[in-house]
Amino acid sequence: MDSAMNMWQxxxxxxxxxxxxxxxxxxxxxxxIWAVRLIGxxxxxxxxxxxxxxxxxxAALLGFAAVVHxxxxxxxxxxxxxxxxxxGSGVGYAWLALRALGGRSYRLASxxxxxxxxxxxxxxxxxxxxxxxVGIATAVVELGVLALCLVPARRAGRPRRxxxxxxxxxxxxxxVLAGSAIWVGSFRAHQSGPPAxxxxxxxxxxxQAGIVTGWLTAATPTRAQQRAAxxxxxxxxxxxxxxxxxxxALADGFRPGKVASGYDVHLESHAxxxxxxxxxxxxxxxxxxxxxxxxxxxxxxxxxxxxxxxPTPGGxxxxxxxxxxxxxxxxxxxxxxxxxxxxxxxxxxxxxxEMMHIWVVANPSGPYAQGLDTAWVRRYHxxxxxxxxxxxxxx
Amino acid sequence: xxADAGPTPTTYADVVYALVLLEGAFGLLAGLGxxxxxxxxPVYLLMPVAxxxxxxxxxxxxxxxxxxxMIALIVxxxxxxxxxxxxxxxxxxxxxxxxxxxxGLLTGVAMPVAVIRLCARLLAAYPRKPRGGxxxxxxxxxxxxxxxxxxx
Numbered sequence: 001m002d003s004a005m006n007m008w009q010x011x012x013x014x015x016x017x018x019x020x021x022x023x024x025x026x027x028x029x030x031x032x033i034w035a036v037r038l039i040g041x042x043x044x045x046x047x048x049x050x051x052x053x054x055x056x057x058x059a060a061l062l063g064f065a066a067v068v069h070x071x072x073x074x075x076x077x078x079x080x081x082x083x084x085x086x087x088g089s090g091v092g093y094a095w096l097a098l099r100a101l102g103g104r105s106y107r108l109a110s111x112x113x114x115x116x117x118x119x120x121x122x123x124x125x126x127x128x129x130x131x132x133x134v135g136i137a138t139a140v141v142e143l144g145v146l147a148l149c150l151v152p153a154r155r156a157g158r159p160r161r162x163x164x165x166x167x168x169x170x171x172x173x174x175x176v177l178a179g180s181a182i183w184v185g186s187f188r189a190h191q192s193g194p195p196a197x198x199x200x201x202x203x204x205x206x207x208q209a210g211i212v213t214g215w216l217t218a219a220t221p222t223r224a225q226q227r228a229a230x231x232x233x234x235x236x237x238x239x240x241x242x243x244x245x246x247x248x249a250l251a252d253g254f255r256p257g258k259v260a261s262g263y264d265v266h267l268e269s270h271a272x273x274x275x276x277x278x279x280x281x282x283x284x285x286x287x288x289x290x291x292x293x294x295x296x297x298x299x300x301x302x303x304x305x306x307x308x309x310x311p312t313p314g315g316x317x318x319x320x321x322x323x324x325x326x327x328x329x330x331x332x333x334x335x336x337x338x339x340x341x342x343x344x345x346x347x348x349x350x351x352x353x354e355m356m357h358i359w360v361v362a363n364p365s366g367p368y369a370q371g372l373d374t375a376w377v378r379r380y381h382x383x384x385x386x387x388x389x390x391x392x393x394x395x
Numbered sequence: 396x397x398a399d400a401g402p403t404p405t406t407y408a409d410v411v412y413a414l415v416l417l418e419g420a421f422g423l424l425a426g427l428g429x430x431x432x433x434x435x436x437p438v439y440l441l442m443p444v445a446x447x448x449x450x451x452x453x454x455x456x457x458x459x460x461x462x463x464x465m466i467a468l469i470v471x472x473x474x475x476x477x478x479x480x481x482x483x484x485x486x487x488x489x490x491x492x493x494x495x496x497x498x499g500l501l502t503g504v505a506m507p508v509a510v511i512r513l514c515a516r517l518l519a520a521y522p523r524k525p526r527g528g529x530x531x532x533x534x535x536x537x538x539x540x541x542x543x544x545x546x547x
Contacts, residue, residue: 007486007495014496023497052405054413133497140417140501147413153405154458168416168451175420176427183428208496210428306492324494328429331438335429340421341499344429345442349482349499350491 007307009215010351014206016132018075023134025071026064033063051103058148059100061141062110065117066093068138082124089117107149114142114149115174122181130189131182132206136339139178147171175340182339183209190321190370205321210336214309214320214354221315229314233367236279236299236358246294246388249285260392263288263377266300277301277311277356286357288377292392293385297372298359306353317368320354406520407513411468412454414510418475419447421502446471457514460521465514472507472514479503 015023051059069090073083092113099106118139125131150167152160186207205211221229243249246267254267268284275281282299289295303310303320310320326335326343327350335343343349359367361380426443433439450471456464486493 007492010494011496053407054405054409057410136498137501140498143417144413147416148410151413151416153409171416172420172423172447175417176424179421179424180427208494212494305489322492326425326429328439330442333429333433333439335425335432335439337494338421338425338428339498340424341496341502342421342425344422344426344439345446348485349493350485351494352491
C-alpha cells in the first residue's frame with residue numbers, strides 16, 4: 001500500500017493508451033523545431049520578416065495541436081472518419097502554424113478550426129469515449145490559440161477596448177462551455193455500462209475531474225476473478241438484505257449526510273470505518289428516498305486511508321474509484337476538481353480514499369456498475385420502495 | 396472576431412493577457428462546479444469572478460506598459476504556484492491524497508511559470524521610471540514594426 005506509487009499510477013491512468021503516440025509526438029516537437037532550424041527551413045518560412053511574440057506563440061501552440069492530431073491515428077485508428085478528421089485538422093493546424101510564422105494572416109481561420117475541432121472532440125466524447133488527459137491538454141492548447149486569435153493586440157493610440165472586451169468575453173465563454181461539456185462527458189462515460197468493456201464506454205475516468213478511478217493490473221478478468229466478484233456481490237446482497245427496511249439501517253448507526261432525499265442518498269456508518277471490503281460492515285448504504293419511501297440500492301465500501309489501493313478479488317470487475325474534490329475556505333464549501341485541473345481561488349485540491357459501490361438491486365449494468373441510470377432507479381423505486389420512518393426529513 | 400490583417404506589433408504582454416484570460420476562465424469553470432455541488436448558491440462564483448477581473452485588470456495594464464501590473468501578475472502567479480505546492484503538501488496527510496495529472500501540471504504549473512517568465516522579460520524591457528524623470532520609458536524591445544510585413 002504505497003501512496004507514492006499510487007500518485008504515479010493516478011498520473012498514468014489519466015492517459016488513454018491509444019493517445020500515447022500523440023503525447024510522445026508532442027514531447028518530440030522541440031526536437032522537430034531544432035531540426036527545422038538546423039536545416040534553415042525556418043528562415044525560408046519567415047522570409048517576410050520577424051513576427052511578434054503573439055504570432056510566435058500562436059505558431060508554437062498550433063504546431064503542438066498539429067503534431068498531436070497528425071499522430072493520433074497511430075494509436076486511434078478504430079474509425080476511418082476519425083482518422084480523416086485527425087489528419088485533416090492536423091494538416092490545417094500545421095498550415096496555419098506556418099502562416100503565423102511567416103507573418104501571413106491566420107487568426108480567423110485558426111479560430112474557426114479550433115472551434116470546429118473542439119465541437120468534433122465533444123461529439124466524440126458524447127459518443128461514448130471518455131475524455132482523457134491528452135485530449136483535454138490538447139483542448140487547453142487550442143483554447144490558448146483561440147484566446148490569442150480572438151483578442152486583438154492594442155496599438156499605439158488605438159486601445160480597441162470594445163473589440164478586446166468582446167474577444168475576451170468570447171474566449172472565456174468558449175473555455176467555460178468546452179470545459180463544462182468535457183465535464184459532463186466525463187461523468188457520462190464513467191457512469192455508462194459495466195466495468196472493463198473495452199475502449200468505448202470504458203468507465204475509467206481519465207479526465208480526473210471529480211472522479212479518479214483505480215489502477216488496473218489487467219483489462220480482462222480471469223474465470224477465478226469472475227467467480228470471486230459474483231461471490232462478493234452475493235455475500236453483499238445477503239448481508240445487506242435486512243437494510244431494505246431503512247429503519248434497521250438507522251438502528252445500526254447508519255446516518256444520512258446533508259442530502260436526505262433523492263435517488264442517490266448515502267447513509268454512512270462511522271463505526272464501520274476500519275473494515276476493508278467486508279460485506280457485513282459496509283461504510284455506507286445507498287438508497288433512493290422520495291415521498292417518505294425508501295429503496296435500498298447498494299452498499300458503498302471505502303478504504304480507511306487515502307492512497308491505499310482497495311483489494312480487487314474480482315480483478316477489473318471490482319474497480320475502485322476516488323473523488324478529487326475542492327475544499328473551499330472562502331466561502332466554506334465542497335466542489336469537484338474541474339477538467340482543466342483546478343479548483344476555485346482559496347481552495348485546496350484533495351483526493352478522498354478509494355471507494356467502490358456494489359449494487360444489490362438487479363440493475364441492467366450489474367452489481368459493479370460505476371453508477372445507476374436515474375430513470376431506471378425511478379421506475380424500480382416506484383415498485384419496490386418501503387416506508388421510511390415518519391421522522392425522516394421530507395416524509 | 397478580431398480583424399485578420401496579418402502581423403500587428405505585439406509584445407509579450409499580449410501573450411500574458413491571453414494566458415491569464417484562460418487562467419481566469421478555468422477558475423470560473425471550477426467555481427461553476429462548486430456552485431452545482433453546493434446547491435446552486437452563486438456566492439461560490441464570487442472569488443473566481445473577482446480573480447478573473449483582477450487578472451484582466453493587471454493584464455490590461457501590463458499591455459499598457461505599467462510595471463506595477465507586471466509585478467502584480469508575477470505575485471498572483473507565484474501565489475498560484477504556492478497553492479499547487481500546498482495541494483501537494485495537504486496530499487501527504489493520511490486522510491487525503493493529491494492527484495497529479497497532465498492537465499493539472501499544464502494549467503497549475505506550466506502556465507503560471509510561463510506568465511512569470513514573460514512578465515520578467517517585460518519588466519526588463521520597461522525600465523523603472525527615474526524619480527522626477529520622463530513619464531514614459533522608451534518602447535519595449537519586443538515590439539515589431541508593421542513596415543517589415545509585405546501584404547500578399
